[in-house]
Amino acid sequence: MTIGDITPKKDEKSEKSKYVVEEKDSLLPKRQDEDAGYDEFDGASFTGAVFNLSTTIVGAGIMALPATMKVLGLVLGIAMIIFMAFLSDASIEFLLRFSRAGKTTSYGGLMGDAFGKYGRILLQICVLVNNIGVLIVYMIIIGDVLSGTSSSGVHHAGVLERWFGEHWWNGRTFVLTVTTLGIFSPLACFKRIDSLRFTSALSVALAVVFLVITVGIAIVKLISGTIMMPRLLPDVTDLTSFWKLFTVVPVLVTAYICHYNVHSIDNELEDSSQIRPVVRTALALCSTVYITTSFFGFLLFGDGILDDVLANFDTNLGIPYSSMLNDAVRVSYAAHLMLVFPIVFFPLRLNMDGLLFPSSRPLSQSNTRFACITIGLITVIFLGANYIPSIWDAFQFTGATAAVCLGFIFPAAITLRDSHYIATKKDKILAVFMIILAVFSNLVAIYSDAYALFKNNSGSGPRA
Secondary structure (H helix, E strand, C coil): CCCCCCCCCCCCCCCCCCCCCCCCCCCCCCCCCCCHHHCCCCCECHHHHHHHHHHHHHCCHHHHCHHHHHHHHHHHHHHHHHHHHHHHHHHHHHHHHHHHHHCCCCHHHHHHHHHCHHHHHHHHHHHHHHHHHHHHHHHHHHHHHHHEEEECCEEEECHHHHHHCCCHHHCHHHHHHHHHHHHHHHHCCCCCHHHHHHHHHHHHHHHHHHHHHHHHHHHHHHHCCCCCCCCCCCCCCCHHHHHHHHHHHHHHHCCCCCHHHHHHHHHHECCHHHHHHHHHHHHHHHHHHHHHHHHHHHHHHHHHCCCCHHHHHHCCCCCCCHHHHHHHHHHHHHHHHHHHHHHHHHHHHHHHHHHHCCCCCCHHHCHHHHHHHHHHHHHHHHHHHHHCCCHHHHHHHHHHHHHHHHHHHHHHHHHHHCCCCCCCHHHHHHHHHHHHHHHHHHHHHHHHHHHHHHHHCCCCCCCC
16 A cells, blocks of 8 residues: 555544555554545544553453462562563553654554564464464353353353253354354454444453452452461472462463554554553553452462463352352453454454455455455354364464564564664663563463373363
8 A cells, every 4th residue: 555645634633644664554544534434533532542452451361360379479470460561561662662763553564664574474474373363262261151161071061051051052153153143243344443442441341340249259258257368479399389480471471462453553543642641551451450350369269269260250159149140250251252352353354454465455445355354264263263173272382472472572673673773772671681581481381381281181172
């Protein structure tokens, strides 16, 4: 796509110039008047941008972080959550600063500016691998929550099965088909990410519902004296327990990955200078949710907390209305993931288009291409979640690798490349640290996943 001088529309409240380096800036539609359908677009609001970025961040991470407290203890665990928020903010700041210097408006354009065509292609492949894997996992979790799952010969009933009994219409395939056609597909049809601001706000609200229920249960049990004060520091007694501390690094490192959506949100902001406050507000909001969930989750379940805290809400909580509260948590979480789906799908579709049609006109101007890519990707995700054996295991390896590349390795590499000579010595030291941390996280994640697979001799994911 060739862009010359961009004249702001008359109804814009502030001027905002966007530039591109390549003929096809592949990751996102531009703010300028691309077709008549967007003539009345006045720009995304600060609040909408915060909700969209927060929804990108939270995803399923809210369920994995509480288990890190069991390994690290509350003090070190909370400190690491805060530290990773600051490190993620720094990596996003690298992206935005070098994007301004190179006059690029996308992550792909920035990688192309620093490393050429193959850098852009590598970025797009990583987004495809990461986001397809994440969305398949989301769909698997939704199926598990609503329709149940079987593992090692034991069947765990889903919410619908417990409510209505076992029927054909609450089976996994039918439920996911209805969810895909009735929720995922309509929400995936929006051409601007700002159009998802209301569903993102609802998604964040549903995550808060889970948080409120967890806090309420923990306080009730604390008052009744049925839970003990959780461990504040890690329990390190030998070399094995010391090395176990590092097994939580991959969960922490990937907790704030949202980098593939930052440029999309920035491009639609009414005032581009707001993107830094948007990022910091979203990180602060998500950090608060993460810390509160981790603290009260660990307080509630102690050392019995599971790797996915949602599984703890499948047992008797030892308080009145335990079953009802369990269902409320599980249903609100499933609904939360349904609304996270389109915000993660948005950059996936744009990257797929950029990879397949790098020289074509913008995706938003071609309804046929837009529809074909959308239908194709949703079909792949649906089939992957329902019919491909061991796909969960496969994405444990590839997903971790792609996520740390997007969140830390690529921003750090762009900074070290320093094509525009704007990086300071401090920036480069921090970039080296990011790469070392990301590589270490990857190695630990791959070793842990491989060890678990061999130990359990399991060839299938947690599905019926």
